[in-house]
Amino acid sequence: MKFDFQYYxxxxxxxxxxxxxxxxxxxxxxxxxxxxxxxxxxIKKSGLYDKIIGILSGAGKKVTELSGIKSNPSYAQLLKxxxxxxxxxxxxxxxxxxxxxxxxxxxxxxxxxCEGDPWQRYWVNFEDVDNKIVPVGxxxxxxxxxxxxxxxxVITNEDKMIKNGRVFxxxxxxxxxILDPExxxxxxxxxxxxxxxxxxxxxxxxxxxxxxxxTTDYIIEGVMRSLIxxxxxxxxxxxxYEARSNIMWCATIGLNTLTGVSKEQDWxxxxxxxxxxxxxxxxxxxxxxxxxxxxxxxICRDGLDKFVxxxxxxxGIDTAGMAKEDxxxxxxxxxxxxxxxxxLPLTLRELGATEDMLxxxxxxxxxxxGYKKLNAEDILEILKACY
Amino acid sequence: MKFDFQYYxxxxxxxxxxxxxxxxxxxxxxxxxxxxxxxxxxIKKSGLYDKIIGILSGAGKKVTELSGIKSNPSYAQLLKxxxxxxxxxxxxxxxxxxxxxxxxxxxxxxxxxCEGDPWQRYWVNFEDVDNKIVPVGxxxxxxxxxxxxxxxxVITNEDKMIKNGRVFxxxxxxxxxILDPExxxxxxxxxxxxxxxxxxxxxxxxxxxxxxxxTTDYIIEGVMRSLIxxxxxxxxxxxxYEARSNIMWCATIGLNTLTGVSKEQDWxxxxxxxxxxxxxxxxxxxxxxxxxxxxxxxICRDGLDKFVxxxxxxxGIDTAGMAKEDxxxxxxxxxxxxxxxxxLPLTLRELGATEDMLxxxxxxxxxxxGYKKLNAEDILEILKACY
Numbered sequence: 120m121k122f123d124f125q126y127y128x129x130x131x132x133x134x135x136x137x138x139x140x141x142x143x144x145x146x147x148x149x150x151x152x153x154x155x156x157x158x159x160x161x162i163k164k165s166g167l168y169d170k171i172i173g174i175l176s177g178a179g180k181k182v183t184e185l186s187g188i189k190s191n192p193s194y195a196q197l198l199k200x201x202x203x204x205x206x207x208x209x210x211x212x213x214x215x216x217x218x219x220x221x222x223x224x225x226x227x228x229x230x231x232x233c234e235g236d237p238w239q240r241y242w243v244n245f246e247d248v249d250n251k252i253v254p255v256g257x258x259x260x261x262x263x264x265x266x267x268x269x270x271x272x273v274i275t276n277e278d279k280m281i282k283n284g285r286v287f288x289x290x291x292x293x294x295x296x297i298l299d300p301e302x303x304x305x306x307x308x309x310x311x312x313x314x315x316x317x318x319x320x321x322x323x324x325x326x327x328x329x330x331x332x333x334t335t336d337y338i339i340e341g342v343m344r345s346l347i348x349x350x351x352x353x354x355x356x357x358x359x360y361e362a363r364s365n366i367m368w369c370a371t372i373g374l375n376t377l378t379g380v381s382k383e384q385d386w387x388x389x390x391x392x393x394x395x396x397x398x399x400x401x402x403x404x405x406x407x408x409x410x411x412x413x414x415x416x417x418i419c420r421d422g423l424d425k426f427v428x429x430x431x432x433x434x435g436i437d438t439a440g441m442a443k444e445d446x447x448x449x450x451x452x453x454x455x456x457x458x459x460x461x462x463l464p465l466t467l468r469e470l471g472a473t474e475d476m477l478x479x480x481x482x483x484x485x486x487x488x489g490y491k492k493l494n495a496e497d498i499l500e501i502l503k504a505c506y
Numbered sequence: 507m508k509f510d511f512q513y514y515x516x517x518x519x520x521x522x523x524x525x526x527x528x529x530x531x532x533x534x535x536x537x538x539x540x541x542x543x544x545x546x547x548x549i550k551k552s553g554l555y556d557k558i559i560g561i562l563s564g565a566g567k568k569v570t571e572l573s574g575i576k577s578n579p580s581y582a583q584l585l586k587x588x589x590x591x592x593x594x595x596x597x598x599x600x601x602x603x604x605x606x607x608x609x610x611x612x613x614x615x616x617x618x619x620c621e622g623d624p625w626q627r628y629w630v631n632f633e634d635v636d637n638k639i640v641p642v643g644x645x646x647x648x649x650x651x652x653x654x655x656x657x658x659x660v661i662t663n664e665d666k667m668i669k670n671g672r673v674f675x676x677x678x679x680x681x682x683x684i685l686d687p688e689x690x691x692x693x694x695x696x697x698x699x700x701x702x703x704x705x706x707x708x709x710x711x712x713x714x715x716x717x718x719x720x721t722t723d724y725i726i727e728g729v730m731r732s733l734i735x736x737x738x739x740x741x742x743x744x745x746x747y748e749a750r751s752n753i754m755w756c757a758t759i760g761l762n763t764l765t766g767v768s769k770e771q772d773w774x775x776x777x778x779x780x781x782x783x784x785x786x787x788x789x790x791x792x793x794x795x796x797x798x799x800x801x802x803x804x805i806c807r808d809g810l811d812k813f814v815x816x817x818x819x820x821x822g823i824d825t826a827g828m829a830k831e832d833x834x835x836x837x838x839x840x841x842x843x844x845x846x847x848x849x850l851p852l853t854l855r856e857l858g859a860t861e862d863m864l865x866x867x868x869x870x871x872x873x874x875x876g877y878k879k880l881n882a883e884d885i886l887e888i889l890k891a892c893y
Contacts, residue, residue: 122687122751123522128515134767135510300509332739334752334759337732341724348719364509364768365721372721377764380521381751 130268131295146178150210157215192223194276200227214257218264225272242283260302262367263314265374267296300363312461313404318370320407328383328489340432385489401470408463413504419447422490477502517655518682533565537597579610581663587614601644605651612659615640629670647689649754650701652761654683687750699848700791705757707794715770715876772876788857795850800891809877864889
């Protein structure tokens with residue numbers, strides 16, 4: 120597996136204060152029927168909706184709208200979108216919003232012409248897409264999930280009470296994504312810091328695996344350091360364009376597969392958070408913040424050298440003269456302090472969990488892990504440690 | 507300019523010991539007529555030629571060959587390739603070799619159907635390509651130039667005695683590149699270290715500009731550190747697969763535009779080396795090694811904070827208590843030591859330059875620079891410092 124990978128990411132990124140100026144040029148590559156997908160009212164409040172409608176109409180497009188995409192996009196919404204694509208013979212799905220809107224748009228893209236039940240085929244059986252894929256473009260308004268430059272699509276099937284995610288191959292990635300950091304200024308602070316920690320967690324999930332000397336780990340360390348510095352700057356000044364730009368680009372780079380090449384990866388923090396979310400309906404970034412510290416404390420003895428490296432290279436801790444375990448814990452403590460700086464929770468209680476939920480969460484979590492393979496008992500220990 | 511960029515890199519990378527297994531799958535995407543472009547005899551000696559001919563014939567391809575591409579690919583060879591493309595109605599140009607072979611193949615790709623003189627239009631006037639572009643794929647045998655995942659094409663017009671380079675947009679990038687680090691084992695050590703330093707120089711040229719807090723700089727620092735560590739490991743054991751993998755991937759990442767986004771960049775070391783090469787015919791990496799140290803010593807006072815950061819984050823120097831200028835120079839001295847470790851030259855004399863050449867080199871170099879804009883007098887000072 121190691122040093123044996125494929126890398127292919129054909130999403131075109133337009134980044135900066137004038138990024139939206141490129142939309143009409145991109146629209147020229149597609150037919151006239153556009154499905155505009157967005158969330159609640161925020162893009163109307165911010166004026167972005169009007170701008171985009173203006174550009175679409177200037178480009179002579181016939182626009183169908185699908186609005187109200189939830190922060191956990193539902194399968195029912197996806198099916199509604201798929202129906203709109205078929206009915207209107209849509210040429211391009213334009214997602215305007217954060218990761219949820221883009222995830223849902225990719226789901227619509229692969230489902231519209233799917234024979235059989237898309238949920239069962241693509242989000243349960245993880246089948247390859249064998250039908251027409253409707254191209255997706257995106258205008259990003261929130262930094263965190265990285266959905267703007269990857270194939271990820273997390274969908275909640277509300278009838279079945281299941282949230283499933285999968286990563287589609289490159290032909291499902293957005294064809295283009297427009298990233299103007301200024302659009303993220305109006306995102307509430309709690310969502311901003313959740314996005315920061317979501318990105319941090321993506322990076323840690325990829326970083327904490329393997330004991331090889333791997334270029335990808337050096338890149339991840341750089342992205343983590345940049346993210347931490349810019350998060351601190353953005354907490355001081357929400358409209359610090361430089362900081363918000365770095366946060367946005369770190370989020371994109373942090374899950375566009377570049378920071379995963381040649382890595383075994385972990386993802387157990389996400390597995391546990393997934394089930395915490397199912398029981399508490401907490402915000403994703405908040406759930407990740409709660410689980411991360413106790414999880415890494417629990418497993419760090421099995422990947423000690425990497426945790427020492429994390430302390431040194433990410434947090435700048437001088438570990439000379441420290442026992443390895445102390446150095447590893449010092450790094451994890453810096454992570455805890457960072458979570459506090461962000462104002463994110465550190466306990467399950469703060470997420471609304473009750474003690475009786477813990478065994479249920481532990482048992483329903485998919486077991487696994489990077490440096491240590493966890494079973495339900497291990498996971499219960501971790502949950503108790505952050506209750 | 508800052509935090510205002512486009513990023514689009516659609517090259518598909520197959521990396522690892524079994525990367526060549528993907529060639530036949532890729533070949534299926536193109537018509538039956540293939541132009542195979544390669545250098546001298548090394549791929550025949552190594553057996554790679556036979557393997558590739560086997561795969562091409564197994565895929566039912568009709569193969570035309572263009573061999574003997576020089577390390578500075580000539581415009582005459584390019585025109586010969588363009589003629590072969592037209593005569594044989596070529597569907598795919600398959601470049602097997604290092605940067606020179608791939609650079610030449612891109613040149614053939616844009617020139618075959620060019621109306622008018624390709625040299626004048628594309629390498630002198632830097633016009634946009636307005637004709638059919640023949641797709642290029644590559645099998646890389648040497649790490650350094652990054653040509654396998656970018657639009658760079660440096661061509662020497664031997665009649666006019668001019669070497670010009672340009673960067674074509676993404677539709678000229680290789681469609682796919684096959685990177686098996688084992689193919690680089692047979693490259694002579696001098697070429698291996700030249701490739702390492704070429705990559706290091708690409709990274710420094712991008713890094714040494716700007717005084718902003720920029721995610722790209724953090725990524726570059728990580729790639730530099732990985733490259734340095736792996737170069738040291740490869741010098742001990744040429745067949746250290748991990749080290750050769752990292753070196754190969756650092757070279758690709760180091761010039762695939764990712765490490766350049768949102769950066770003003772410098773490139774004056776390359777400008778000076780270009781003219782040294784014209785007068786001495788030195789190897790590119792060797793010329794870069796000679797110029798780098800005196801160049802950075804000459805300009806570092808104009809970008810002092812960045813050079814201090816280079817000392818700390820790339821070379822791990824504890825600069826606490828040091829004057830900034832001393833810290834900056836300590837970092838540059840570490841670079842000099844690294845050049846010595848690689849066994850590369852540090853003086854123009856070693857490249858065969860004579861004293862009378864220095865003013866000519868200085869005057870013919872395109873002036874410019876990142877932190878300090880140089881004129882011919884400045885460049886002459888730098889050349890004297892490394893004579």
